[in-house]
Amino acid sequence: MKRIVGLLAALLMVAAAPAQAQTELTFYYPIAVGGPLTKVIDGYARDFEKENPGIKVNPVYAGNYDDARIRALAALKAGQSAPLSVLYSIDIYELIEQDVIVAWDDVATSAEDKAWLKAFYPALMMNGTYKGKVYGIPFQRSTIVLYWNKDAFKAAGLDPEKPPANWNEMTQMAAKLVQKDAAGNVTRWGVMVPSTGYPYWMFQAFARQNGQDLMNRDGNRTNYAHPDVIGALDYWVSLGRKHKVMPEGTIEWGTLRQAFTEGKTAMMWHTTGNLTAVKTTAKFPFGVAMLPASKQRGSPTGGGNFYLFKKTTPAERKAALAFVKWLTAPERAADWSMATGYVATRADAYETLKLKAYAKEFPQAVVARDQFQYATPELSTFQTGRVRKALDDAIQAALTGQKTPAAALKAAQAEAERLLKPYR
């Protein structure tokens, strides 16, 4: 018996010895779109380990964006090592205020590293930069696009290759696309814009199209009550209340994709992150277009960035940098974009052979990239949870008819003012 124990102990020591020489890299990441993405991420980790034998990567799936942030921060507080995490791009101010992250500039010091920091689309860096330093490396990034059902367009007598270019066209086309049964009940709506989960995000698109951004670049002022912002919410509400081309009340983010693929709505606004899932489930030809314009086109960016935590050893920082650089290289960025529908984060990824071939056969994949020139950063301020929720509540109150858009947005602006004053 003793001998067996001794043998086991020896074995354990042998097993433990190389593990000590390795740098372990645990990172949390969220998933907010459909598809078997944990497998994809695990696959990347294994591939990276093969090429970098000194580093062991443990990807930990951590639910949605809120869950991931909570888990990462809880792990930090509990003293566990999670040197790296994919968290919401808009958590940046919160993470800075809690003093838990470091800027990538402090780690990426070589000339090559600096070039790497500059390789991403500027639109995607806006949510990751604070006072000139890069804190968030774009990874699973998305933007809102318009999906349309070409069969429904054809059946309604519309040109199936021509999506609406502006708000007026969208309203008129949607009116033609509404389908009713004999009893007068709607069987297919014209357009749906989701208003649970991330209502502020959809609203940013409306506001931007109407010429307004909802916050300033320092994250300490909001612009919820501008007349054009109120006008944007008026338009959103009117789609349901006045034009009857969208269901009244709020529309569930999570089930909207099914509503579209089941043909219950002819158009939807949704994240590009759902593109691959729609492609595999839709039984009809569908198109993807930039969102329609009012005064201009516009869509916020969204999604998750890589953050580097402060409580890390130099070895961990080095390993984290190596891994993130590897994961965001053009080839991988292209691969990730094809697996998910998320945008490839850098221009040279779209120059890779596989993404070029993919875009040729499936042109929907590059719409998000083309829309970047009209992009605006996702709503993010200090006290971001509360400031955002004030807007979410206002939007939902207006959509459900409990408040007028003007009253709802003015109340939200007053609340945001109160919260942000100490940060000026």
Place this chain on the structure above:
Amino acid sequence: MKHVYGWLLLTPAAILLIGFTHYPAAATLLDSFFSTGTAVRPSRFVGLDNYAALAEDPVFWQVLGNNFWFALGTIPTAIAIAIVMAIWVNDRLPARALVRMAYFTPTVLPMIAVANLWLYFYTPQIGLLDKLGALLFDAPSHNWLGDPDLVLPATMVMVVWKEAGFFMIFYLAALQSLPPELEEAAKIEGASRWYYFRRVTFPLLMPTTLFVLVNATINSFKLVDHLFILTKGGPDNASSLLLYYIYQVAFSFFDTTYAATLTVVLLVLLAALAIVQFLLIERRVHYR
């Protein structure tokens, strides 16, 4: 010496109770008198400021009201359905075990799974509810979870469905312990079934009802898992409950001390309810 032995026996339970119940409760109370600290502005003593903010927080009052309606809507319904189901499956009927199991099934499912199921029941147009309504009654589509007037009742129906089977088990056990002579005597006396239930069965079930009532009340404040899947508290907080709001304040707003303040309110509320239930209702409970 005897004392020492007694205390030693109590120690493991006491450590767990103090470590995981009493100490956190006391720490929560203490936290509620401080401001939330950040790296820039450290936490400081603010007295009752958090409570003053709470009194002026419209969302707090809304979720408290929601919770009141939620409790009122779910508890009596779940108890009534549980009693009816228990009496029904206590009788001799074909495939009794199967029926009992069927009633109990929702209890076994995790709340998250239940919410995911019901999310698709409630989805407009493609959901089960709307499809059935359209098929049977030509009913128009309802936006069950997107309408502030419908969303709270919709979640209540789901919770009743989930809870009633669990309470049924307790009633079933209680019914089986009732002496059969009572029913025979009532039959000889010519009492109707309803009269027998009202004057004999129901009073004898009172201890079970008290137990179930306490559990149901606690659950109506404790069960918020479904909100994460179904509505996230929306639209405009119409379906949010107190505990879910606490979660939002603590983990989405990172305002830990305000969350502590809300938690103190929840604790006081539950303690008060427990005292009322045990002191007032216990007097009317018949023990054999």
